[in-house]
Amino acid sequence: MKLLVVCLGNICRSPMGEGALRARIGEAGLDSWVQVDSAGTSGHWHAGRSPDPRAVACARGHGVDISGQRARQLLAADFEEYDLILCADGDNLRDAQALAPAGLAARAVLWLPWAGINGSDVIPDPYYGDMKDFEHSWALIDAAAQVTVRRLSRREDSGIIPA
Template identity: 45%
Template sequence: MTTRILFVCLGNICRSPSAEGVFRALAAEAGLEVETDSAGTSDWHVGNPPYAPMQAAAKARGFDLSDLRARQFTARDFEAFDLIIGMDDSNVGSIERLRPAGSQTPVQIFTDFTSETGMDHVPDPYYTRDFDQTLDLVQAASLGLIARLS
């Protein structure tokens, strides 16, 4: 059975597309059947590719994000996905405000899937400029999520 996972951040140009790209590559290596997507809680960047510095940092690690395009999270995503993953508490709050009555789709923060980083959220590299930290966290959490799904 294929698990459908949605990664969500604010603008869908740094954290969530890197989470999607890294997770799908690592899941494929692990032989896991997953469908992935990413979205933002805002509509600021709809239709745009991931932020160029984020793409460059990911590519340096062997992850290609170039096929991804930003979209906005909607209430319909609760029906379309088995698991929704936010990058921080603010993202999770924005997601939960759109939850339809009766929806049981789990929503978690990505760092819940790893304890090795000591972080309780994935900081936004658009503001911190630390793209490598984001990728470190995303890779660790991706491996933890893969272990949990296996």
């Protein structure tokens, strides 16, 4: 199983999502068969750059190191490689689906609704905010990561992994 977390620039939300998922997948002992990466729909702005220092600090504050990640742009080929593309918001979902090869657009989903997180469809972009905004985004991301791992762990009723 391969998961790809997607936001706009791949320097805030998606690196935190990748980090949170990796941590939760590792805790659940699923790291031998679940792989995670991240990308940005407009990743060309930041390609090759480290995550935003505030994202790194936020994740580190929750025991997750994302400092080694590097931004990259979402590619059409990612739809062939990844089973599920978890998008941070509707704009990124739309942009991702527009890039998808024929028949593969359904692999991209809004992460929070897919995970069953009530109250929001969007992981807000904290880039223009302060650490409080990064913490708010982290809370949503980590909640979604926890539910994602539960869905992957319960094979019979996951909706993802056949029994």
